[in-house]
Amino acid sequence: MKKKKRRLLVRTIILSILFSAVGYTMYAQFFAEKEKVVVGEKAPDFVLEDLNGEKHKLSDYEGKGVFLNFWGTWCKPCAKEMPVMQNQYEQFKDKGVEILAVNADETELAVNRFSKSYGLTFPVMIDDGGEVQTAYDIGPLPTTILIDSKGEIVDIFEGGLDEQKIKEYMDNIKP
Known part of the structure; x- marks a missing residue:
């Protein structure tokens, strides 16, 4: 017992x-309570590898404006804004503005096909495991984080952007 x-x-x-x-x-x-990225604060640093095998560390872009875009190949608004982003990248890359496109953890094959079909020349990276998305508290796709030359977040936009808005945002983060 x-x-x-x-x-x-x-x-x-x-x-x-x-x-x-x-x-x-x-x-x-x-x-x-989750820590969220906030306008006016320093953007969380990260390192991701692009489709060409080159590593991109966000803090290495200090001194430039960064248009940080989170996207997916299946996302219609993402597909719609990619050619516009490419067009504006051509206009702003020599003016100190960079685009970093962070894919939402899809296969390299799918992302490569998508990137080639749109002729993207800015760095396209895959967030394996979603660590960067988590650090930035990314919800819906596309989401764009605008970072100034000091590495601070200037604006956060959820949803698709048209050419005029992308141009305006890039002008705002131009050093």
Whole structure:
């Protein structure tokens, strides 16, 4: 009888610890305050490799304006804004503005095809595992983060952009 009580007590303690751990994890995942990127603050640094195998570290672009675009090949507004981004990149790349296009964790084959079909010449990177998206608290795609020459976030825009708005944004972050 004593063994049964002891076994029941041990099982109860183990289950209590297990339920507490699961409860805390659920709370932290869904209800805890997430750190969000904020206009006026320093943009979180990251390093990603582009489709040509070159590494791009955000902090290496200080002194330039950065048009940081999060996108997906399946996203219609993303596909619509890519040719416009390419056009504006041609206009602004010699004026100190860079475009960094961060794909939302798709296959290299799909991203390569997409990039080639639009003739993209700015760096296109894949966020394997979504770490950069998490750091920037990216929700819907496309999302564009505008970063000035000091590395500070100037604006955040969720949704597709037309040519006039992209030109305006690039003018705003031009050093």
